[in-house]
Amino acid sequence: MKVTQHIERANGKTLFSFEILPPLKGQNIQSIFDSIDPLMEFNPPFIDVTYHREEYEFKELPSGLLQKKIVKKRPGTVGICAGIQNKYEVDAIPHVLCGGFTKEDTENLLIDLDFLGIDNVVALRGDALKNEIYFKPEKEGNAYASDLVKQISNLNKGVYLDEDLQNSSCTNFCIGVAGYPEKHMEAPSMDSDLHFLKQKIKNGADYIITQMFFDNQKFFDFVEKCKKAGITVPIIPGLKPIATKKQLNLIPHRFKVDLPDDLIMEVVKAKDNDAVKQIGIEWCLQQSKALIQAGIPVLHYYSMGKAENIKAIASEIF
Structure with missing residues (x-):
């Protein structure tokens, strides 16, 4: 089911969702299930799975020259999504990146996702590699998230890269994109950031998931600015x-997000990380309660594979 359909069927009730990382190469999918199991009692309608692009590592050869090697440290996004949908019967949402993919790679990935019965994707540009100052797209790839959204939207209309295809099938992806209440780190201004966000919506995006924030007012201000921009x-x-x-x-x-002074000082004064964890839970819990009171349709938690603190928050409100 599409994210937008989940929201419509909730009839005003706030839904719970969360995001997980693929395990490091060498680990098995059980480590993912172990982080998901404690959160299933809160009935998440969907779970996001991040995608981590290849990284470059350099090895010095006996000659003294450096050999570049491509390494994928967290593979398995598509397989994890299939495993989640099979085991839990909830919608799994893979992140799809511009970085590391040609347009043909992207098309083939989307075909696989469609065959697996995955109804939602989150379209992201992706970050620059560690050895890059700025993001560099693949030679035959999408340069911006708005371009990626357009490619996915085209597939939804049956438009493939090969224009000679006859009677091509339409996919039916619900497309999520990222939004930044404190603007994207590379955007020169909030207005320019909203301009490009609006372009992603114009190209076919169906919903927005925001970057993390620790001051709800920044989220509410962002929502208001989006409305004024026609989003x-x-x-x-x-x-x-x-x-x-x-x-x-x-x-x-x-x-590139700000932390409120009150939160900073509480953490600074904490005796140890156990105390910090409790401070973080309480702060996020108060954020969550205020967002629910404001009628926000879904709360999305970045679990980073750790369920304990997310469970403590969800136990109080879901």
């Missing part, structure tokens, strides 16, 4: 409870 699709807030002191520096650096 009317559902906007799902992304939430993450802080769990370690290290994240005080890591989250703003990695994701």
Whole structure:
């Protein structure tokens, strides 16, 4: 079932969803199931599965030259989605990236997903590789998320890359895209960021999932700005409870989001990471309650494969 259909059928009730990482190469899918099992009592209608593109590693040869090697550290997104739908009978939503894919690769991936009965995808540009300053698209790939959305939307209309195909079948994907309440880190301004978000909706996106935020007012302001820009699709807030002191520096650096001073000082004063985890749970719980009170259709939690703190929050509200 499509995310938009889940929202419509909820009749105003706020739904619970979460996002998981594929395991590191060498681990099996049971590690994923172990992180999902504790959260199934809250009846998530869908679970997101991230995609991690290849990375480059360099090995020094005896000659002194460097050999570039492509490494995929977290493969398995498609297989995990199939496993989730088979085991739990809930919708699994794979992330599909521009980075690391040609347009033909993307088309073939989407055909596989369609054959598996997957109804939803999240279309993302993807991040730059660690050795890159800026994102570099594949030579024959999509450069922007809006281009990827358009390719998926074209498949939904039966338009494939090979124009000579006859009687081609239409896919029927519900397309999610990312939104940034504090703007994308590379956007020069919020207005320009909203301009490109609107382009993704124009190209066929059906809903928005936001980057994590820790101040609900920033989310509400973002929703209002989207409305003024003519964006009317559902906007799902992304939430993450802080769990370690290290994240005080890591989250703003990695994701370019602000942390409220009150939260920062509580974490700074905490005796250890167990205390930090409890602070993060309480903060995220209050965020969640306020969002539910505001009638938000879905709360989406970035679990990062750790269910304990998400379960503590969900137990209070779902």
